[in-house]
Amino acid sequence: MTRVHVAPTLLDAQLAVDALSSLGIASRILNAHAAGALGELPFAQAQPEVWVDDDALATRASAVLAALRAVPTGPERVCARCGEPNPGNFLSCWHCGQALPD
Template identity: 70%
Template sequence: MKRVLIAPTLLDAQLAVDTLSSLGIVTHIFNANAAGALGEVPFMQAQPEVWVDDDTQDGHAREALAGLRNAPVRNEKTCPHCGESSPGNFLSCWQCGRALPD
């Protein structure tokens, strides 16, 4: 087993695991429940970690995660009221709260 990612949050770790699983890479998340230990253990020891089962898939997993990290944000909407960009799946502007165009 090899660690391929130290994630800032459990959600980020799960997104990485889902991405790798869709590529057929078997993964595990360690420290999934360690956030409650913050303050008792060092910060870096409480962050979620993504590990791959097969050491030979380490490089492929890292490439996939780098592609995920560098992927452009798609389908952004610009608010006609304040000009702020919001993700395409938002119905209202995160900045001013007004309805976004379809």
């Protein structure tokens, strides 16, 4: 196993594992419950970590996660159906689900 990501939150770690899983890269979260030990453990040792099971896929997994963090947000977009403003990185409207134009 190889560590490919240290996440600031458990949610961030789970999103990373889900992204890797969608590409067929088996991974797991270590330190998932260590936040309860903050104060007893140093902060850096209590952060959730994403590890891949296959060491041969570690470089690919790191590249995938780096690319996800580097996604530009772009300008805000307004939904054509409901008129709701959406952040630039959304693919569909958060309010009505309509696909947003590119």
